[in-house]
Amino acid sequence: MNTVAQAAKRISEADNTLIVCHFAPDGDAIGSLLGLGLALREKGQRVTMMCADPIPVQYHYLPQWQAIATPQVDAAPTPEASDPVSLIVSLDCGDLARLGKAYDPESLKGVPIINIDHHATNVNFGEINWVDPTAAATAQMLVPLIRALKVPLTRDIATCLLTGILTDTLGFRTATTTPQVMATSIELMNTGASLTALTDQIFNHRPMETIRMWTMALQNLHLEGRILWSEITQRMRERVGYTQNGDAGLASFLSTANEADIAIVFDELGDGRVNVSMRASPGYDISKVAFRLGGGGHPQAAGCTLPRSLSAVKTQVLSLVQQAWNEQTREK
Ligand code: 5GP
Ligand code: MN
Numbered sequence: 150m151n152t153v154a155q156a157a158k159r160i161s162e163a164d165n166t167l168i169v170c171h172f173a174p175d176g177d178a179i180g181s182l183l184g185l186g187l188a189l190r191e192k193g194q195r196v197t198m199m200c201a202d203p204i205p206v207q208y209h210y211l212p213q214w215q216a217i218a219t220p221q222v223d224a225a226p227t228p229e230a231s232d233p234v235s236l237i238v239s240l241d242c243g244d245l246a247r248l249g250k251a252y253d254p255e256s257l258k259g260v261p262i263i264n265i266d267h268h269a270t271n272v273n274f275g276e277i278n279w280v281d282p283t284a285a286a287t288a289q290m291l292v293p294l295i296r297a298l299k300v301p302l303t304r305d306i307a308t309c310l311l312t313g314i315l316t317d318t319l320g321f322r323t324a325t326t327t328p329q330v331m332a333t334s335i336e337l338m339n340t341g342a343s344l345t346a347l348t349d350q351i352f353n354h355r356p357m358e359t360i361r362m363w364t365m366a367l368q369n370l371h372l373e374g375r376i377l378w379s380e381i382t383q384r385m386r387e388r389v390g391y392t393q394n395g396d397a398g399l400a401s402f403l404s405t406a407n408e409a410d411i412a413i414v415f416d417e418l419g420d421g422r423v424n425v426s427m428r429a430s431p432g433y434d435i436s437k438v439a440f441r442l443g444g445g446g447h448p449q450a451a452g453c454t455l456p457r458s459l460s461a462v463k464t465q466v467l468s469l470v471q472q473a474w475n476e477q478t479r480e481k
Contacts, residue, residue, distance in 0.1 A: 288313025
């Protein structure tokens, strides 16, 4: 039996499934969580969807996003959550730590995990590990899984899954956008997902605070060799009222500079940690550096979170990235 069939069998047989995705969720994490969750509900199965962080406002157009539980907020568990969980499905997440509070090792001890992901740096923490780094998004992998579960796609499921694909391919612009990605996306569109509406939601809207934050970060760019970096400090966040997770695409924007092969944004989180968002041009691989630092990602987009001061993190990361750039340039 192949991995998809194995995963489908285990999921079909499960009594009460907990589906989780990584904290600071992006469109692929949320779209995958909802896409599979709605499919299992269509099938009449008991399921709890859980994410350690709240769903960002940007994704509140997604059907039933309110059904995603947040461990800190939902003190009273849903009926499903109060019953023993028989299976955990982890989506779009490279390691257990990145599930944050959505995975409580104490209460979930011994519960089998199915790990479905497309990050090359995935550490295979599940009982079944279906990790496909050639997939553009975890949401793309769920289309054959839902087929194997014998659940017909609905417009709502397709909307969630196309959101995941569009987010991770930056609107079909990344090198991971293969003919297979297009074929899957057409299937989702034929089921009723609107490419126009989703593209507009995902890429054409952002809060004004984000633009103000970008304005400040862009005034403080540093180009060292072919590494371009900037930072979002806690002071900047407070000044413009920027409370969102992440850099809202700033690292991807910096990576468009002709003068840079690698772009980095250091984001001071305010709890003593710094999130590092990295992007590399094709021909460079930034995921190995992220992995060495306890994070992960893809060759062209990776990240990590480090429990040190902003200046200590900058020194360490910039030195490792410069070293990786030197090695990778030499190998060219
Ligand atoms: P971003 O810079 O957009 O936050 O992340 C880029 C890519 O790296 C995404 O695929 C994201 O899931 C992954 N990534 C970012 N931070 C981490 C991390 O700390 N651990 C792991 N495993 N992956 C990360
Ligand atoms: Mn993804």
